[in-house]
Amino acid sequence: MSGGVVKEPTPAGLILGQRLRELRTKRRLTQQVLAEAAGIPQTHVSAIELGLMQPNLGTLLRLALALDCKVSALVSVFDKEDLGKLLPK
Numbered sequence: 001m002s003g004g005v006v007k008e009p010t011p012a013g014l015i016l017g018q019r020l021r022e023l024r025t026k027r028r029l030t031q032q033v034l035a036e037a038a039g040i041p042q043t044h045v046s047a048i049e050l051g052l053m054q055p056n057l058g059t060l061l062r063l064a065l066a067l068d069c070k071v072s073a074l075v076s077v078f079d080k081e082d083l084g085k086l087l088p089k
Contacts, residue, residue: 009051037066
């Protein structure tokens, strides 16, 4: 379900997590309700929002479907970022 769990939040993980939380709270969904709608554990939603888990494509698709949004609504936040600085060295 996930692309990987890390011990410390990554810059990219923090950006995605903030965006996920923003979309979730805008729709007045709890982490549990979103997780159930996406078919993933609530702990995954929490870890993604904290930047500790980077979801794989399948999970991004599930989250977009559960949030009733386009995948681009989740990831377009990266369009404003210097992608080279977000990647591990």
